[in-house]
Amino acid sequence: MFSYAIGVDLGGTNLRIAAVDENGKLLEKLSTATDLTHGRDAVIAEMTQAIRRLLDKFQGQGESRGVGIGVPGIIDMDTGMLRESPNLPGWSEFPVHAEIERRLGIPVMLENDANAACLGEKWLGAGKDYQSMCMLTLGTGVGGGIVLDGKIWHGMNGMAGELGHINVEPEGHPCKCGSRGCVEQYASATAVVRMAREAIAGNLSKELARAAEDAGKEFDSRHVYQLAMKGDAATQQIFRRVGRALGIMLADVVNALNLPIYVIGGGVASAWDAFAPTMMEEIRKRSFVYAATVPEGPRPAKPNKSTLITMAQLGSDAGLYGAAYLPLQRAGVKSGNAKL
Numbered sequence: 001m002f003s004y005a006i007g008v009d010l011g012g013t014n015l016r017i018a019a020v021d022e023n024g025k026l027l028e029k030l031s032t033a034t035d036l037t038h039g040r041d042a043v044i045a046e047m048t049q050a051i052r053r054l055l056d057k058f059q060g061q062g063e064s065r066g067v068g069i070g071v072p073g074i075i076d077m078d079t080g081m082l083r084e085s086p087n088l089p090g091w092s093e094f095p096v097h098a099e100i101e102r103r104l105g106i107p108v109m110l111e112n113d114a115n116a117a118c119l120g121e122k123w124l125g126a127g128k129d130y131q132s133m134c135m136l137t138l139g140t141g142v143g144g145g146i147v148l149d150g151k152i153w154h155g156m157n158g159m160a161g162e163l164g165h166i167n168v169e170p171e172g173h174p175c176k177c178g179s180r181g182c183v184e185q186y187a188s189a190t191a192v193v194r195m196a197r198e199a200i201a202g203n204l205s206k207e208l209a210r211a212a213e214d215a216g217k218e219f220d221s222r223h224v225y226q227l228a229m230k231g232d233a234a235t236q237q238i239f240r241r242v243g244r245a246l247g248i249m250l251a252d253v254v255n256a257l258n259l260p261i262y263v264i265g266g267g268v269a270s271a272w273d274a275f276a277p278t279m280m281e282e283i284r285k286r287s288f289v290y291a292a293t294v295p296e297g298p299r300p301a302k303p304n305k306s307t308l309i310t311m312a313q314l315g316s317d318a319g320l321y322g323a324a325y326l327p328l329q330r331a332g333v334k335s336g337n338a339k340l
């Protein structure tokens with residue numbers, strides 16, 4: 001009999017639920033649009049019903065190790081309260097953990113979605129050969145997660161890893177966290193669209209203006225990336241801005257943590273070719289720890305001992321796998337062939 005767990009990725013727009021076995025094999029995946037208009041209770045009811053369906057389906061075939069749920073927002077790990085969630089309006093200060101367990105009648109594990117994505121990449125993706133890693137998720141916002149010695153680093157009460165709010169411009173664009181100039185204001189999909197609209201307002205690119213007009217309300221960071229790839233100078237400048245912000249931020253994180261691998265995922269990460277050269281240039285200039293661990297010139301870096309900055313591998317499923325891994329990890333299932 002195989003072991004498996006249920007992973008849930010509760011997003012502001014999609015609710016995805018999967019059964020994953022102990023080797024990381026996807027057994028089944030359900031996906032629905034998150035209809036927030038019917039309120040919190042309706043979303044939780046739909047989620048718990050879908051979890052129950054999967055548990056019933058595999059009953060007798062496999063041994064369930066439990067349920068892990070990735071939630072967008074800051075979770076107080078002691079109380080299971082969702083402290084703040086911009087993508088789930090009306091869920092703040094709600095005992096989401098207790099309510100889900102009450103409805104399901106079994107224990108569940110709750111985790112911040114960016115932390116879950118980091119754990120997923122550590123289990124099965126870019127970080128599977130490493131024991132410790134850090135991940136940035138460039139989506140609507142910029143999420144961050146840190147895994148140390150195989151486990152998510154939660155900090156005192158679950159709020160560690162908010163790397164999206166590391167400052168890269170002291171007097172920069174205001175951020176909804178209350179600060180200004182956070183990396184999220186320059187490297188998220190939202191920021192890419194804002195910078196594109198600023199370029200259009202400044203008459204910097206006719207192509208960009210045309211693309212925005214053609215796309216109307218659908219205009220998003222992918223349209224901006226497509227133009228950058230076609231060689232539009234003003235649009236390429238936007239992704240250099242993304243790369244500079246990420247590079248400044250990562251230089252500090254590399255200096256602070258000296259981890260073997262930093263992984264970048266999320267929708268904007270697919271524009272890697274457009275922002276990575278500037279990002280790497282900034283990191284090399286600003287982080288002496290990076291420079292010391294990735295020496296240029298004839299002195300080769302020792303294999304397995306150099307700092308790696310790379311793209312995520314699991315795409316939008318990272319959080320789903322990570323959520324499923326939470327109960328598997330608690331049950332003692334080991335990940336990958338981690339040596340570092």
Ligand SMILES: [Zn+2]
Binds near residue numbers: 175177
């Ligand atoms: Zn911020």
